[in-house]
Each structure stands twice: as structure tokens, then as C-alpha cells.
Amino acid sequence: MTLAYSSSIFGDGCAVKPRRLDRAYLPALDLNLADGSTDQAVAKLLSPGRRRVFFINAHCCNVRRRNPQYAKAVAAADLLLPDGIGVELAAKFTGHSLTANLNGTDFVPQLLQRAASMGKSVYLFGGRPGVADAAAARLVYDIPGLRIAGTRDGYQGAQDTRAVIADINESGASILLVALGVPKQELWLHRNAKHLKADLTLGVGALFDFLSGSVARAPEPVRAARMEWVWRLAMEPRRMARRYLTGNVSFLAHAGLAALRHKRLADLQQRALDITLAFSALLLLSPLLLLAALAVRADSKGAAIFKQTRVGLNGKTFTMYKFRSMTTDAEARRADVLNVSDRDGLCFKSRQDPRITRVGRWLRRTSTDELPQLFNVLRGEMSIVGPRPALPCEVADYPPRALGRLKVKPGITGVWQVSGRAAVGFKEMIEMDLGYIKARSLKLNLQLILRTFGAVISGRGAY
Numbered sequence: 001m002t003l004a005y006s007s008s009i010f011g012d013g014c015a016v017k018p019r020r021l022d023r024a025y026l027p028a029l030d031l032n033l034a035d036g037s038t039d040q041a042v043a044k045l046l047s048p049g050r051r052r053v054f055f056i057n058a059h060c061c062n063v064r065r066r067n068p069q070y071a072k073a074v075a076a077a078d079l080l081l082p083d084g085i086g087v088e089l090a091a092k093f094t095g096h097s098l099t100a101n102l103n104g105t106d107f108v109p110q111l112l113q114r115a116a117s118m119g120k121s122v123y124l125f126g127g128r129p130g131v132a133d134a135a136a137a138r139l140v141y142d143i144p145g146l147r148i149a150g151t152r153d154g155y156q157g158a159q160d161t162r163a164v165i166a167d168i169n170e171s172g173a174s175i176l177l178v179a180l181g182v183p184k185q186e187l188w189l190h191r192n193a194k195h196l197k198a199d200l201t202l203g204v205g206a207l208f209d210f211l212s213g214s215v216a217r218a219p220e221p222v223r224a225a226r227m228e229w230v231w232r233l234a235m236e237p238r239r240m241a242r243r244y245l246t247g248n249v250s251f252l253a254h255a256g257l258a259a260l261r262h263k264r265l266a267d268l269q270q271r272a273l274d275i276t277l278a279f280s281a282l283l284l285l286s287p288l289l290l291l292a293a294l295a296v297r298a299d300s301k302g303a304a305i306f307k308q309t310r311v312g313l314n315g316k317t318f319t320m321y322k323f324r325s326m327t328t329d330a331e332a333r334r335a336d337v338l339n340v341s342d343r344d345g346l347c348f349k350s351r352q353d354p355r356i357t358r359v360g361r362w363l364r365r366t367s368t369d370e371l372p373q374l375f376n377v378l379r380g381e382m383s384i385v386g387p388r389p390a391l392p393c394e395v396a397d398y399p400p401r402a403l404g405r406l407k408v409k410p411g412i413t414g415v416w417q418v419s420g421r422a423a424v425g426f427k428e429m430i431e432m433d434l435g436y437i438k439a440r441s442l443k444l445n446l447q448l449i450l451r452t453f454g455a456v457i458s459g460r461g462a463y
Contacts, residue, residue: 020044024098028090029061031074033082036099038107041081042114045200051078052193053202054186055104058086063183070183073190081107096438104204108177113143115175121147123173123198125164126208127154127180134212135179149173154180161192169197176201179208269442270383277384277449278377285371292323292368299359302328305372310389313409318381320389321372325360326353367456373412385445386411387433405433408440418451 021044024035033056034041045053054060054077064071074080081102082088091098112122122139126132132151140146149171158164158180168176176198178185185203193201282289293304306324309317356364363369376382382389389410395403415432416424424432436444 024091024096026091026096029056029087031056031061031080033080033087033091033098034102035082038100038102038110041100041102041107042111044079045111045202046115046118046120050199051201052189053077053079053081053200054189055083055102055203055205056080056087057082057084058090060182061087061090067183070186073183073186076190076193077186104207105210108202108204108207109139109142112139112146112175116143116146119147120174121149121172122175122177123149123168123171124151124208125154125158125168125176125178125180126151128209129153129155131208131212132179135208138211154178158188165192165195169195173198174200177204177207178202179204179206181205266441270445271380273442273445274377274383278374281371282374282378288368289371292363292371295359296324296357296363300324300327300357309392310410311392311395311406312381312389313406315395315403315406317392318376318389320382321375323363323369323372325357325363325369326355327357330355370412377412381409383409383411385414385440385448387414387436388416401434402430404437405430408437413448413452413455415448418448418455 021034021036021040023032025032034044036044045051054074056074060074060083064074081104082091082098082100083103084101088098088101115122124132124136126135130153132153136148136151140148150167150173152158152164152167176196178189178201180188180203182203182205185205189196189201189203296304302324304324306322306326307319308322310320312318360369373382377384386409387405390398390405395406415436416429419432436448
């Protein structure tokens, strides 16, 4: 996407991918996850300030459902990093595509490499005896210049919490890596957060086990994430099968059901909004509708209501209603005026279209010609907010990307309508519609409806 839309329209993460780390709310998981590249995430974690960061994978989500204390610790974290294919798939259930899978075994070494270049030091708080020391040796070997402020065994060495915290703080470490496993590491960091002085505290799961196991087998530096699954399968086949296979199936089933419930709720909210607003508008605007119909009939011969076949949800056609703003032979004359379109791309629009009647120009200027589509909304063929319905001949020539705008019901108003209407080119319109579809929510729809009044008053791009 190349357009710089206002984030006030789409909310976080729906316009151009930002140069800073963003956050994406995933309804299927009920979590806000970091959404950005590895470089963006590293830059965020090493920026000034204190933050507590956890990785989230399918296993973490399964534990979170069963363990309320762990769920509380996760909710209190400053940042959650998506880790694993399970989370990536769960995001796609609700139409989100996360920028990167920030797998811990690959991400943490890159984080430490950048930290070393900034003169930061790291403390390794491990699990089994010797693991933290071995992992530290591996990291120093792979990352020249990395300063290890200290190491400590987690299970036996963590019996005296005060002594552990004192040792970590006295080391002056900028970064604390805790590898006690999920959920123990998150609970420990959550309980002791206010006593720890390190700028960045990060739960890293089995990273130290992997790094320490790699030392004896890999005389040359290797990318950790490339061999992680092989190592896990070799070291813990039964645990691998239970946690990473059965656990992922359970997680994805739960996430899929949650996404389905969210979609149904969103659809119900959308339909309730559509019916309420359409019915209320028809009652309040009935005098205006009557006057508009009489004006159309008085200005030119023909019916006041113009019916036209348009393409709606999933490519299904329907009959759309408008007040007639053109002469009755407008459809027959369309081919004659295509070469005078003011808009780039497939959708025809001409400010000097000779087929438009005098009353029709006023109807278009005030958007009154669109009001009969409130009946399309009541019939369930359209929504108040959504992409504008296209002609079948236009859809037939759509590039593949443009077909994405057919995934939702077309609307009377939308991002295009409040952003310049006919002054917006075809490619820009498509990107606006796709951005809306990705971000659509009840709140966004209400924002766009309110902005529509300003667009109608200004009349910008309306002809």
C-alpha cells in the first residue's frame, strides 16, 4: 500500500505500514500483539524507557486460558511479540496479516547484536545449572563485543528472590533475559517488576537450553531459528508431540471458534446499525425524498427512481436504487462519453457529462441522489458504510487486487466518499476500500458516518 491515509480514519495499523512498531488487536486471541518487522521491534525494545516484554505462541495462549495469574501477567506486559505459525494463522482468521513472526531463537540474538553495538550489557537468568553460563558463552562467541553482566541458575539459584534481584541490579545490566519457561518466567517478572532496574526484561523460554545445546554441536555460528525444530524434536520428542502438535491443534480450534464468534457479533452489530439508521433516515427525510422525486419528474421525462444492476457482496448482483440524475437514454449514450472521464482507471466519472440534468446536478452535489439506497440497506443488499457498489462491466475488468473490495457489502458512504469522492483515482479508491475492510469496526463506521456530513456540506469531488 502506498497511500498515506490519515490514521484518524483507519485507527492503528490500517494505512501505510508505519516506520515504527505498531500493535494489532487480534479478536481471535483477545490480545494486542506487536506488528512490525524485526528491525522495528528491536528498535522499540532498545529505545529509551523501561519495558517488560513476553513472547506469545500457541502454547502460551493455551496456558493463558487455564491460568488466570499468567493471564494477568500477560495483560500487564508492555509489549507482546508474536512467536510461531499458530499465532500467525490465528491472526489470519480475522483478516489480519502480521508483518513478521518474531521467533525468539532468531529475534533475541539480533536484539543482542544491536544492544552490543550500543554498549548495553545483558544478564542471563536461566533454569538448569550451567545452562545460563553455556548460553552466555555461545552468545559471546556469536556476537563480538557483547557484554555479559552476569548469569544465574534459575531453579535452585532462585530460591532467595531478594538475593537474585540484588545480584541482577548490582550487575548494572541493561537487559535481563529470564529463561524459566512459561508461565514461571512471566509470573516471576510480573511479581518482581517494580524491584528490577534493567531497562528491558524479557521472558525467553527455552532459548538458553537451545543455545547451550548448540555450543557442542556447532563449531561455526548458525542462525538459531533454522534448526530449532530439529533440536526440539531430538531432545524432547514426547513433549514436542504434546505441546507443539496437539497444543497447536487445540489452540487453532479455540482461536477459530473465537474468530467465528467475533465475526458473527460484528455482523450483527453492523446489521443493527444499518437497520436503525436506514429506518430512522427514511422517516426523517421523507419530505426531502418526496420533493426530490417531484423535482426529477418536473425537470425531465421519465421515472424519478433509476434502477441499475450493481455488484455486491461476494460478486452477487442486485438492483440498486437512485434518484434519476441523468436523461432516460443515459445508459445507451454511455459509450459515447467514456473518453471524457475525469478519473484515472476503470470507473467512469465526468464533471461535464452531457447526460446529467439540471436537477440531477443539484442531486449529485448534495448526494441526495443516493438516498433511495436506504431501501437497499433495509433489504440487506447494502450497508450504510462500505465500498461503493460497482457496475458489472467494471468488475469484469478488475485487477485481482481490486476484487478484495467485494468481500463486504457495498455501502452508501465510506472512506472514498469522505476523502474526495470523484477526485480520487481508481487505484487510490481500491486501496482505501481494502484498508477499510481490514480495519472495519462499529467505531470506525460511526466515525465515517459523522465525517460524511462534512463531505456532503463541502461537496468536494461531488459531480
